[in-house]
Amino acid sequence: MRDDLLTLRGMRNILPREKAKINKIESEIRRLFKVYGFKEVETPTIEPLELFELKSGEEIRHRMYRFTDLGGRNVVLRPEVTASVAKLVVQEMRSMPLPIKIGYILNVFRYDEPQHGRYREFKQGGFEIFGSKSPLADAEILEVSSRLMDSLGIGNYYVKIGHEGVLRAILTRFGVEENIQDRVLGLIDKEKLSEAFEILASLQKGVEVTELIKRLWEIKSRNPAEALRKAEAVVKDIPEAIEQLDNLREIIELAQASGVGEVIVDMGFARGLDYYTGMIFEVYVKDLRIAVGGGGRYDKLTGILGWDIPAVGCAPGIDRLSLVLNDDIVPKDDIICLIISMVKEGDLLASRLAGMMRARGIPTMVDPTRRDLNKALSYASKRGFKYVAIIGSKEVENKVVTLKDMEAGSQEELKPEQIVEKLSQYSI
RNA sequence: GCCGCUGUAGCGUAACCAGGCAGCGCGGUGGCCUGUGGAGCCACUUGUCCGAGUUCAAAUCUCGGCGGCGGCCCCA
Incomplete structure (x- = not known):
């Protein structure tokens, strides 16, 4: 400096x-x-x-x-x-x-x-x-x-x-x-x-x-x-x-x-x-x-x-x-869900999901880096995000998103509408 | 305006007292590892606040400046 x-x-x-x-x-x-x-x-x-x-x-x-x-x-x-x-x-x-x-x-x-x-x-x-x-x-x-x-x-x-x-x-x-x-x-x-x-x-x-x-x-x-x-x-x-x-x-x-x-x-x-x-x-x-x-x-x-x-x-x-x-x-306020699009074909779905979440007032971030899933998870972990939504070629094909609960470590495949519904309790 | 303490990478520190190759941790970036191994490994990244002085040699000692922290004064 x-x-x-x-x-x-x-x-x-x-x-x-x-x-x-x-x-x-x-x-x-x-x-x-x-x-x-x-x-x-x-x-x-x-x-x-x-x-x-x-x-x-x-x-x-x-x-x-x-x-x-x-x-x-x-x-x-x-x-x-x-x-x-x-x-x-x-x-x-x-x-x-x-x-x-x-x-x-x-x-x-x-x-x-x-x-x-x-x-x-x-x-x-x-x-x-x-x-x-x-x-x-x-x-x-x-x-x-x-x-x-x-x-x-x-x-x-x-x-x-x-x-x-x-x-x-x-x-x-x-x-x-x-x-x-x-x-x-x-x-x-x-x-x-x-x-x-x-x-x-x-x-x-x-x-x-x-x-x-x-x-x-x-x-x-x-x-x-x-x-x-x-x-x-x-x-x-x-x-x-x-x-x-x-x-x-x-x-x-x-x-x-x-x-x-x-x-x-x-x-x-x-x-x-x-x-x-x-x-x-x-x-x-x-x-x-x-x-x-x-x-x-x-x-x-x-x-x-x-x-x-x-x-x-x-x-x-x-x-x-x-x-x-x-x-x-002061209450901690941070992103609830990080959306990770692992392939270019997933970006459209990621954008659609992010838009839906934010319209409902759920603090959401799209990982803009296209890095290893490991690193993206590491980022979400360090920042203390509750959920990550993973979109890879598998998800694109089935028109679903994998939602991972970072605290429990569990995950499930859901439709975008279901994710919004599940996380709407965090809307601000 | 006055006084004290202090200044080493982005951050935190070691080396300073007793001068002799500036090291570590965290972070960041990139790479490896089939998409969850939230890890690990490798590499890279960046520094002695500035300026004089003493010395063969200064992060280290001296002086000055600047900055930070704190005290006086005053306030918020």
Whole structure:
């Protein structure tokens, strides 16, 4: 293989076994689209650079595949889908009744260093609800994320949940501007608290705000009620923050009522995307360090694009789900019968039989090689086919086909119609 | 962007530490064997990631690049 033609770093070929798992995950996601009323859409792979400069956050921004197209436009391969879908809704769906529920399954591109579960091209599913501020919408997003895990048979997962509104309410109370808030939350997200505090200190915001954030940041618990109680005690003098906490409590209660699995509340949790305004979460599988999905509320994003409606959504990571999925979740599907025509005069009968089988939906293959019967049987054996249909000069003469059961080793001479009938139980 | 491990045929590996003819298994192709001997036998197929350095001699030692795997960061 010429090494200048090798697959690019971070890109990969997806082989049949892996692809079958991915298909399984996608079909579960599409089933949930229908069960929950999300309409699937597709957005362009290439978007204007500006779309993601707006609110996607520093982390994603400097990992974009960006280039100038032949028309001189600054463009990127989408690093995420939410901004595109928000734009789609603003651009195309202004006359639709709210709420608008949109789903997607699309590939995205980020120029990260590849490692376990991280590629430069990967696939996300997505569930987005536009036009509702209600905690019911937040809870539904948590519910559908959780339901996907259940329906894929992934039991050992938990949801890490936080709320950017609480932190933002505190910062707003102390007069910190929004773009500074984005930076501070970004640093808190990276657990670089001291750097976040340096920014606040340089703005002369006093020690009180850093103290509040620090105490809030320390609250992490598997017991949501307990975490919320502690958080309330911290922000008791800031009504706007209390309001946000109440919102989080309501969301968690609704989510648990609908059957969301284990929840861990983390008040110091922020996310790298700047557009989040409220509840945020990530889904983790135990024993795997990386998130298999995430999401949150982003009430300001569509406003920037020209239609001010609240929104909440999530994105399951299809490749990462595949990583934790057992191979045996996908049924083996393979050819049931290999038709071997040993002489040229048998080809016509072979074609006729193959046509009849396939019309009935029986997975059938005609051996196209005209090799020794031994080798053809060897091929069928290695591939695990259930039956071979042998057509030689003897069969042509008697207008029959020898059907051999590869597992039992037995065989019988049958008319083509009889073979179709016998194997019709395998039709798909 | 940073760090660690690693790189031998299509795949899996031996030889590497301690420099001296690159070997094996699987696969693939062709042939032999009257059409079921799903086997066997024979033959063929293809390789030391790239580039410098040390050396009489480099798959082996050194350096750099590239790739793979993994970790940090971030996420999906």
